[in-house]
Structure formats: structure tokens, C-alpha cells
Amino acid sequence: MxxxxxxxxxxxxTKNKSQKTEVRPFVDYRSVQTTGGDGGNGCISFLSVFMKEFAGPDGADGGNGAHVIFKGSRDVRSLDHLTSVISGNSGQPGHNKDCTGKNATNTVIKVPVGTIFKSNGNIVGSIEEEGGVFVAARGGAGGKGNAFFTNNIDQAPRIAEYGGKGETIAYEVELRIxxxxxxxxxxxxxxxxxxxxxxxxxxxxxxxxxxxxxxxxxxxxxxxxxxxxxxxxxxxxxxxxxxxxxxxxxxxxxxxxxxxxxxxxxxxxxxxxxxxxxxxxxxxxxxxxxxxxxxxxxxxxxxxxxxxxxxxxxxxxxxxxxxxxxxxxxxxxxxxxxxxxxxxxxxxxxxxxxxxxxxxxxxEVGCDCIGPPDPESRLRPVQFYVPTPETHLQHTYRLHRQAMQVWNQQFWAQHNAKYKKTKEAFIQKRLDEKYNNNNNSNKTLSANEMSAFYKSFLDQNRDTHALYNKEWYGRNVTGIVLGMGVWVEKLIKFGK
Ligand SMILES: Nc1nc2c(ncn2[C@@H]2O[C@H](COP(=O)(O)OP(=O)(O)OP(=O)(O)O)[C@@H](O)[C@H]2O)c(=O)[nH]1
Ligand SMILES: [Mg+2]
The missing domain is CATH 3.40.50.300 (P-loop containing nucleotide triphosphate hydrolases)
Structure with missing residues (x-):
């Protein structure tokens, strides 16, 4: 550490640098053509069963074609997986015996959060959050089978619909950040x-x-x-x-x-x-x-x-x-x-x-800056941004956070020093016992042996930790209240 x-x-x-020379440039822009799946055709069919030759129309509807959908995800960072043509599957046609064709599963493509979609230079959609979706091309609806067209006048319709055609739309897909x-x-x-x-x-x-x-x-x-x-x-x-x-x-x-x-x-x-x-x-x-x-x-x-x-x-x-x-x-x-x-x-x-x-x-950067971890406390110190002009509430809030930082740094610096000292004493004592004070300078204790120390240290410091937690919550609640005050103050100012 x-x-x-x-x-x-x-x-x-955690592992050595890859020796591969293969380079994968970052793709932040892609031009794609999206095509929704076609709907399945409706079926024309008439049922004929034992003892009833004309049992009526039984042609079912076709299934719907797949939409092409982009979905925001933090798992992907670039657009290099997008192909230039993305098509949805077609729905299945309807069958006789009223068996409706299966709807096609939508084609869902993950894109990074912050992706924008342009069509003819205009922004037509964007994905701002994880799980947010943009339907790029809708699939066609399934056609109706002849059973659908049965009515009092026509009991044996010989008509059925073709499935709708899926939309085809071209987009320029870009990353905002x-x-x-x-x-x-x-x-x-x-x-x-x-x-x-x-x-x-x-x-x-x-x-x-x-x-x-x-x-x-x-x-x-x-x-x-x-x-x-x-x-x-x-x-x-x-x-x-x-x-x-x-x-x-x-x-x-x-x-x-x-x-x-x-x-x-x-x-x-x-x-x-x-x-x-x-x-x-x-x-x-x-x-x-x-x-x-x-x-x-x-x-x-x-x-x-x-x-x-x-x-x-x-x-x-x-x-x-x-x-x-x-x-x-x-x-x-x-x-x-x-x-x-x-x-x-x-x-x-x-x-x-x-x-x-x-x-x-x-x-200069207009926000708080975080520094490298402090060697004693292991906490990263924050340098606070002072807005100009600073309102009374902002000033109080900043002082509160500064005081909280000092308190936190001090607590953990002391705590870590105590931990280090106790640990060294424990190791020395155990090694002395184990090797009868002989030549134990480069010996260490196993993880099992050390577990006794960790448990006893935590037991001894349970009250200190409980007090720290209590104070931490108290200070944070005050901080939240002050922070909300600053926020409300900003809103009021913005409203004016
Ligand atoms: N002496 C010295 N040479 C450097 C240093 N950094 C890069 N170079 C050399 O400068 C040359 C160009 O380095 P690149 O990293 O390819 O430069 P670049 O800015 O990416 O160049 P482009 O991709 O062409 O825009 C290489 O020969 C490097 O070895 C440095 O700190 N000191
Ligand atoms: Mg370069």
C-alpha cells in the first residue's frame, strides 16, 4: 500500500501491460441504417373437420416485426459494436387452426449513456440515463388472418392482410461526452x-x-x-x-x-x-x-x-x-x-x-479539487472552491465541510497510528513467544495468527468506532441541511 x-x-x-500491438481506436461516431422487421402475413384457411366439412375460417394473424431499439448502458463506452446496417427480425406468418404467428423479439442494442441520434443533421433523440431507450425503427404489424374478417354477411372471407413493412431510417449516432x-x-x-x-x-x-x-x-x-x-x-x-x-x-x-x-x-x-x-x-x-x-x-x-x-x-x-x-x-x-x-x-x-x-x-476550475491520499489518515484531502460572491449560507456550509474534513483527517490519522503501533507490538510479542526470542527478525505471522489481532483490535475499539459513527451522522445531517439551504437559495436566485 x-x-x-x-x-x-x-x-x-494487477497484471502486466499487454504485449499485443493490436490497437482499437475509439469510435464516438457511427452512421447506421436501422430497419424494423416486417410483420408476418395473415393466413387464409378454412377448417374442415370430421362431420363438418365447412367449419369456418381459421386463418390466424401474423406476428409483429421487431423494433430496433437502442438502450443506454454503462457497460459499453464506445460505438464500435454498431454495424452500418441494423435490422430487426420479421414476425412469423399466421397459420391455420387459429395459430397466430410469433412476434419477433425486438433488436436491442446497448449504447453508452449520453448517446445522441441525428437524422438529416437534426437531433431526434438522446439517451440520458441507464436503461433509457430510443426506438430507432418500428417493426411492421402482423397482418390479419381471414378469421378476423368474418362477419354476419361474409362467413367465409377469402381475404387476409400482408404484414406491415418495417420502417427504415438512417441515423448519425454520436457520443455527447x-x-x-x-x-x-x-x-x-x-x-x-x-x-x-x-x-x-x-x-x-x-x-x-x-x-x-x-x-x-x-x-x-x-x-x-x-x-x-x-x-x-x-x-x-x-x-x-x-x-x-x-x-x-x-x-x-x-x-x-x-x-x-x-x-x-x-x-x-x-x-x-x-x-x-x-x-x-x-x-x-x-x-x-x-x-x-x-x-x-x-x-x-x-x-x-x-x-x-x-x-x-x-x-x-x-x-x-x-x-x-x-x-x-x-x-x-x-x-x-x-x-x-x-x-x-x-x-x-x-x-x-x-x-x-x-x-x-x-x-480556476470552478469546483472543489481532491488531492492525493494523506499518508497518515489515508483520506484524500479536498480543497474547497470559494464562490465569489459567497453568501452567508454558502460560507457557513463551506466552513462546516472544512471543519468536518479536519475532524475526519485527525480521527483517522490517530486511529491508523494506534493500529500500526498495536499491530507491531502484537507481532513482536507473538514472534517472541513462538521462537523464544531467537532470530525472529525476518519471520512473519500467518493470516490465521493475525486474525486474533484483528478481532481483538476491533473489540477494543468498538466504543470509539460507535462514537465516531454517531458524530459522523450528526455532522452529515447538519451538512445535508446546510447543503439543501444553499440549493434552495440558488433556486430562488435563479427564479428571480
Ligand atoms: N525526448 C522525448 N521524446 C518524446 C517524449 N514523448 C514523446 N516523444 C517522442 O515524440 C515522438 C512523437 O510521439 P507521439 O506520442 O507519437 O506523438 P503524437 O502527439 O501522438 O503525434 P501524432 O499522433 O502524430 O499527433 C515519438 O518519437 C516519441 O518517442 C518525451 O517526453 N521526450
Ligand atoms: Mg499520436
């Missing part, structure tokens, strides 16, 4: 290398521009089980908004990232110009896109030129800058993690030691 004490590192790997973080930069800036370092994604890396042609998503795992989806996007060049390079198609992907990381090749002359071009292109494509929450990764910090350029770069930009060197492997986290070059630290760059240590200021 030592790695928890490091800053901003992903969860330790593709990833939490999008890596944006010029070709060769090192975006794919960075993604390979921090996740298990395997985008191709090479020293020529436009190596990456389609987005790749990597998942970064954190110690608190939080997962961050990071998108490696194709390189952007000047004039991309006028469809140069990979052009508009590529800019579309950026729109679907919640926050942006500009990856800048610090070894290039005047690296701040890269940033200006990137921001300009985003802004030209869509107004306000460049003002998404963002930070800068000053990349290739192992190179001398980069270390020379970085101090000048920091003077030219007004964004948080994180130094990074993909070429230096971090040995402790079990991943080729990013590391700050010395030059960057000297230049006063807000940098991290390992992982994507986003050094974000709550005031």
Missing part, C-alpha cells in the same frame, strides 16, 4: 506516448506527424477507485477549422471532452505559439471551446532545448503548466508514469511527481 503515499498516481497494475480529458496538441507533441504512460491504451507512437488518425481512450485508475477516461486525439495543425490536416472531423471529438490538456512540445522554438494556434483553432471551430477547464502539459522535458524554453513559456501563458517527460520511467508506480524534468521545477512550473498530477486550482 506504499504507493498510496505518492501523489496523484494511478492504481497499481467521449472522455473526461482530451489531449490536444500539434502532431508529434507526444500525446500518444503520454496516454501509453498513464493507461493501458496502446495507440501507435512514431516520430512522423499524424501517426494517430482516430481517437484512443485510456482509463486512468486512481487509488480511490475513481476512473478517468483520457482521449488521445489526432494532431491539430494551423487551419484545422478550415478543414486542413484532419480538419473538422477531428475537432468534433474535442467537443466531447469535459476538459482539455494542451500537450506542448517544449523542445520546439517558441512553444507558446503552439498554444496560441491550438486555442485559436478551437475557438474558430466553436465559440467558447477553448475556455473549457484546461491545463498545459509541457512535454519532452528531458531535452535540453525544452528545459531552456520552459521558463520563457511560463511567462507567456496564463494557464497551469505541468512538466512531463515520457522518456523517464517511474519505477515505483508500476507504470511508465510521467515525471517532471528538473528544468521545469526550477522554472517554477506547477508540476507533479508521477501520474497525471493535474495541479488545478479550485478557483
Amino acid at each position: 506504499d504507493h498510496l503515499e505518492d501523489k496523484y498516481i494511478p492504481l497499481k497494475r 467521449m472522455a473526461d480529458v482530451g489531449l490536444i496538441g500539434f502532431p508529434n507533441a507526444g500525446k500518444s506516448t503520454l496516454l501509453r504512460s498513464i493507461s493501458r491504451a496502446r495507440p501507435k507512437v512514431a516520430s512522423y506527424p499524424f501517426t494517430t488518425l482516430r481517437p484512443h481512450i485510456g482509463i486512468v485508475h486512481y487509488a480511490d477507485l475513481h476512473q478517468l477516461a483520457v482521449a488521445d486525439l489526432p494532431g491539430l495543425i494551423e487551419g484545422a477549422h478550415t478543414n486542413r490536416g484532419l480538419g473538422i472531423d477531428f475537432l468534433r471529438h474535442i467537443e466531447r471532452c469535459s476538459c482539455l490538456l494542451y500537450v506542448i512540445d517544449m523542445a520546439q522554438p517558441q512553444p507558446w505559439l503552439q498554444l496560441q494556434v491550438l486555442r485559436y483553432e478551437l475557438e474558430q471551430y466553436k465559440y467558447g471551446l477553448s475556455s473549457r477547464p484546461h491545463a498545459v502539459v509541457a512535454n519532452k522535458m528531458d531535452l535540453i532545448e525544452a528545459q531552456v524554453n520552459v521558463s520563457e513559456f511560463v511567462r507567456h501563458v496564463d494557464l497551469p503548466v505541468v512538466g512531463n517527460n515520457n522518456k523517464k520511467k517511474s519505477s515505483d508506480a508500476g507504470v511508465g508514469a510521467t515525471d517532471t524534468g528538473v528544468g521545469a521545477t526550477e522554472a517554477g512550473v506547477g508540476a507533479s511527481d508521477a501520474g497525471v498530477g493535474l495541479v488545478l486550482d479550485p478557483q
